[in-house]
Amino acid sequence: MDFADILATFIGRTVEVFQTTQFLSGQLVAVTPGTFTVQTSQNIYTPSTVRVNVVIENTEFVRILPA
Template sequence: MTFEEALAVFVGRHVEVLQPNQFIQGTLVSSSGGILAVDTVSTNYIPTTQRVNISTGSVALVRILPQ
């Protein structure tokens, strides 16, 4: 099982994604082809809600939040 396949089980869940240079919170929309798509929540880092595509190679940690 690949990293993307493991995360695909959690599509629709709230997640926190940590990269070396940023922290992203939102809802996991998809996980395939080496890309995670997350609909972000508004934070100080990203002032408006938007979809962010994240390369799995740059991900240090993904935390799946309780529902």
């Protein structure tokens, strides 16, 4: 079992994604072997919701928030 397999068990949960140059917060909607997709939530940095594809290799860590 690798990181993508473990992350896929949390689809539908709210996550925080930390990368070297950005921070994302939103709902985890999909996971593939090399990427995952987050539906971002509106905040002061992103005025609308968008789907962001994140490369797993470029991710520092992912925080799964409590349900």
